Amino acid sequence: MLAQVTGRPELLDVPVAADTRLFGAGVGLDSLAGTLLLRQVQRRYGVDVAADDLNLDSLETLGTLAAFIAARI
Amino acid sequence: MIKCVVWDIDNTLLTGVYLESGADLPGADPGLTRVLRELEGRGILSALASRNPPAAAAYVEQLTGADFAAVECGWGSKADAITRIAAELSLAPDAIAFVDDDMLERAEVAAALPDVLVLTPEEAAQAPAWPEFSPAVITDEGRRRSQLYAERRQRQAAAAEFGGSRDDFLRHAGTQITIATAGPADLPRLHELSVRTHQLNSAGQPVAEADLAGLLASPADAVITVRLADDFGDDGLVGAAITTGNGGSNGPDAGVPAPSMVVTVPLVMMSCRALGRGALDALLAWLCRSGAADGAAELRVPCLVTERNVPMRLALAAAGLRAEPESVAPDGRAIFTRPLTGELPALPDWVIVK
Numbered sequence: 001m002l003a004q005v006t007g008r009p010e011l012l013d014v015p016v017a018a019d020t021r022l023f024g025a026g027v028g029l030d031s032l033a034g035t036l037l038l039r040q041v042q043r044r045y046g047v048d049v050a051a052d053d054l055n056l057d058s059l060e061t062l063g064t065l066a067a068f069i070a071a072r073i
Numbered sequence: 074m075i076k077c078v079v080w081d082i083d084n085t086l087l088t089g090v091y092l093e094s095g096a097d098l099p100g101a102d103p104g105l106t107r108v109l110r111e112l113e114g115r116g117i118l119s120a121l122a123s124r125n126p127p128a129a130a131a132y133v134e135q136l137t138g139a140d141f142a143a144v145e146c147g148w149g150s151k152a153d154a155i156t157r158i159a160a161e162l163s164l165a166p167d168a169i170a171f172v173d174d175d176m177l178e179r180a181e182v183a184a185a186l187p188d189v190l191v192l193t194p195e196e197a198a199q200a201p202a203w204p205e206f207s208p209a210v211i212t213d214e215g216r217r218r219s220q221l222y223a224e225r226r227q228r229q230a231a232a233a234e235f236g237g238s239r240d241d242f243l244r245h246a247g248t249q250i251t252i253a254t255a256g257p258a259d260l261p262r263l264h265e266l267s268v269r270t271h272q273l274n275s276a277g278q279p280v281a282e283a284d285l286a287g288l289l290a291s292p293a294d295a296v297i298t299v300r301l302a303d304d305f306g307d308d309g310l311v312g313a314a315i316t317t318g319n320g321g322s323n324g325p326d327a328g329v330p331a332p333s334m335v336v337t338v339p340l341v342m343m344s345c346r347a348l349g350r351g352a353l354d355a356l357l358a359w360l361c362r363s364g365a366a367d368g369a370a371e372l373r374v375p376c377l378v379t380e381r382n383v384p385m386r387l388a389l390a391a392a393g394l395r396a397e398p399e400s401v402a403p404d405g406r407a408i409f410t411r412p413l414t415g416e417l418p419a420l421p422d423w424v425i426v427k
Contacts, residue, residue: 023391028239031273032349034387050383054398054407056390 018063034059041065047072074269075117075190075205076164077142078197079155080109081173082123082133085194091129101136104198105172109139111201115208116215118142118162118222122154122171142222151178152185162222163272163345165381170205172197212262214309224306225346231305243351244423247304250355253427255296255313260285262310263296266342272384273312273343273353275376275406280315280340288315297359299343301352311352312343314360318369336364336413338374341385348384351421357392358418359426365413372413375406392418 022029029037034056038049047069049058058068083090086106089099109119120143121130130144143161145154151173159166166188173179174194183191192200200206208215228246235242255263260282267280288294299312318337338360343353364372374394376385394409402408 029387030239030349030351030391031353031384031387033239034391035348035384038383038387050380050386054378055395055409056386057395059387059390 018061018066020062022059022061022065029059041069045069045073074168074208075170076168076269077118077120077158077162078109078112078170078172078200079120079122079158080105081151081171081175081178082121082125082129084174085172086121086133086137091125091132098132101133102194105194106137106139108197108201109137112206113139113219114216115201115206115211116218117206117208118219120144120158120162121146122151122158124148140219140223142219142226150181150185152182155182155186155189163348165271170197170200208265209268210261210265212265214262214311215265217309221306221308221346228303228305239349240351240421243303243421248350248423249300249302249425250352250421250423251300251302251425251427252356252359253298253300255285255289255298257286257289259296259298259310259313260289263298263313266310266313266344267340270342270344271381272345273348273388274340274382275338275342275374275385276340277377277379277382293317297356299347299352299356301347301350303350308344308346311347312341312356314341314356315339316360316364334367334369335371335373336360336367336369338372341374345384353385353388354391354418355420355424357388357394358420359424361392361411361413361417362420365417369413372411374409375402375404376409377405378407 020027042048049068050056053068058064080086086102087099088102091098113119119139119141121133121141122145123129125146127146130141130146134141143158145158147154155169155171159169166186170190170192171182172192172194179191179193182189190205231246232242235245263285264280264282271277285296288296295316297314297316298310301308301311316336316338318335341356347353361372372394374389376389378386389409394411396407396409400408
């Protein structure tokens with residue numbers, strides 16, 4: 001989903017580790033890619049991250065996002 | 074306020090049906106062409122949604138002399154086409170008008186996208202007189218908006234072909250982000266931004282030009298502008314921030330900084346067209362770094378929490394700002410803060426600070 005949303009196919013090579021950070025270097029999620037990602041998460045899992053998470057702390061790492069979604073499905 | 078009109082082609086912008094006309098292609102409807110060009114001059118974009126091959130769009134572009142910001146020529150539903158156009162242009166449905174001679178098409182779109190303004194060609198002919206199509210201020214950035222979107226299409230196409238990271242592309246495209254203190258000539262554009270921006274706006278309320286002028290003159294406040302350009306085109310003034318407290322201009326009172334000082338940012342806003350180009354990240358990084366350089370201990374950004382400005386909240390989170398769920402300003406905004414110690418967000422080398 002990340003590769004699709006950011007339009008960067010090389011992200012498919014990023015190790016899918018729970019501690020892979022989403023902001024900053026590496027994945028480098030910005031407002032645009034982040035908005036698209038949240039929209040996809042809502043579409044695919046029915047979870048509205050922005051509505052439930054004021055600080056978007058769930059977007060800290062792949063692991064925190066997965067846990068956030070899993071708790072709400 | 075309508076920011077983009079999506080036009081049908083057959084029997085709307087054209088006086089006939091493109092594919093049924095053989096060698097005798099239909100001409101452009103003169104009335105609607107005039108409306109399209111008039112709206113373009115006011116900074117209102119036009120896009121095409123048509124069940125026709127792409128050649129029909131090129132034909133209409135040639136006939137009308139218009140710069141279409143987005144083109145959806147395909148065989149799917151008009152509602153889907155409009156949804157894709159809205160996403161591509163980063164516009165909300167209520168900023169879009171749709172013109173189609175076909176009653177069934179209009180009904181489909183009205184049902185699927187209730188916020189879109191659905192018009193018959195006859196209504197579209199009258200639209201320039203309506204308030205939704207009459208922005209109060211038309212700035213240089215506004216007049217050039219259609220051209221800016223044409224440049225944007227070229228930039229997007231190049232970005233799609235590019236192999237590296239977002240920052241690699243920004244560098245490759247010769248991106249220049251200029252951060253400078255606002256001057257009186259910037260006032261109309263700053264006011265326009267405060268009215269037009271929603272997704273990347275922390276306050277959600279317009280600021281009058283007179284109030285902005287007051288801030289320019291006040292030594293305790295600062296108005297910081299962000300300009301964006303690259304090899305594909307110059308977007309001009311795309312965003313701004315108002316700071317108070319330690320972030321004010323270095324007047325005679327700027328003596329020894331006290332470690333407990335806080336920089337408060339009552340407003341940060343950015344054109345959604347600048348999304349994905351690092352401008353907001355650069356502004357937030359600069360606010361952190363200049364605040365720290367002035368000796369402030371904390372950056373404070375009150376921010377509205379709505380469905381619409383999620384992109385703003387993402388930028389704040391990426392810059393390391395957090396809000397206590399109980400911290401709410403008198404005007405109902407959540408207060409996002411971050412200490413100005415430790416590792417501050419990076420300022421890329423293509424950012425020029427004046």
